[in-house]
Amino acid sequence: MVWSLIANLGVLAIFKYFNFFNQNITALGEAFGYQNQIPSLTILLPIGLSFHTFQAMSYTIEVYRGNEKAEQHFGIYALYVMFYPQLVAGPIERPQNILHQFHEKHYFDYDRVTDGLKLMAWGLFKKVVIADRLALMVNKVYNNPTDYEGIFLIIATVFFAFQIFCDFSGYSDIALGSAQVMGFTLMENFRRPYAAKSIKEFWGRWHISLSTWFRDYLYVPLGGNRVSTWRWYYNIFIVFLVSGLWHGASWTFIIWGALHGFYQIFGFITAAQRNQLVKHLQLRKFPVFYNTLQLVTTFSLVCFAWIFFRANSLADAWYISTHLFQNLLGSTKEFGSQLLFGRNILGQYKQEFFLAVLFIIVLERVHYLQSQQKLRLEISKFRPLYRWGLYSMYLLVFIYFGVFNSNSFIYFQF
Known part of the structure; x- marks a missing residue:
């Protein structure tokens, strides 16, 4: 061994x-x-x-x-x-x-094949229609960060969060779907990670195969949580540092991993105080508000860490992270002016920006429907006319709105 x-x-x-x-x-x-x-x-x-x-x-x-x-x-x-x-x-x-x-011997099964093809089509949609469209605006900002400040950096960072999710989970969907077509079952790799209400939950939903790999082969052998409190924190931090280094040989990736390690440890340290605050403010009496607050807080922390994942250098990451709220009011006014009267936003035609936002909404709507029912199974129950009409509409949307500029998958570099 x-x-x-x-x-x-x-x-x-x-x-x-x-x-x-x-x-x-x-x-x-x-x-x-x-x-x-x-x-x-x-x-x-x-x-x-x-x-x-x-x-x-x-x-x-x-x-x-x-x-x-x-x-x-x-x-x-x-x-x-x-x-x-x-x-x-x-x-x-x-x-x-x-x-x-x-x-095992694998036989042709029509339902299994069509189910796998649907998953592949959805993964391709996430990659070509959503991720690659977002990449146009994200690259414009992150390749020239000192040209921007405030709301423009925030929008680019949020767009990157959805870009990397659609890019990576899109590949996973294609992988799972193509394996399913041939009769093989691969493990689920993503489970609506941006619906997480804590960083711990986020890592139970994001890149599940890697997070469980580190849990089983590094975290547990180090002692896991069966050790003293400070050793436990050490184990968590080491795992996330190694995870950052696994993603890339760069200090930006190491800092990204360190941030997530810090988030986890800080969350455990402050758990009692936060529960007391929630109890004092009676937030659990307002579940919609409380759940939204948890979701937005988690998403914001994840987005901040993504800055270091995406930035081309430590200097760029430092500039972006320190200028997110620089001249926020002025940049917001400028963004509003571009939105109302301008032709371009973040280096792209205004229509591209609106399409990007629209497709993010479509993505989240599909995620919601998937959480309520097995969407692919429900589609297979449609009458042939409706089902093939849906497939034709998907094909038209894919051809018309896809960004076909030969962007490789982000995780190919790892």
């Missing part, structure tokens, strides 16, 4: 982290008058490296723990590690869920 983990982590260390650590050693050495002679590597990062190495590691660990029998067929083991639907951006599967499916 040890040699297997060294091999997998070694590949990650060389391809993904060598230059990052080497550059930091060089900078630190120069501060003390030391010249680092080790050159940087000029090699390409394999697509999805972090995903399939973690999947390979989960197999080794589960076999070592006795939770899964060792796979005797090399082809099937290779298929588990490199299963193409989820190869480049997850979800990160466990051997208990997927290995046995490669041994």
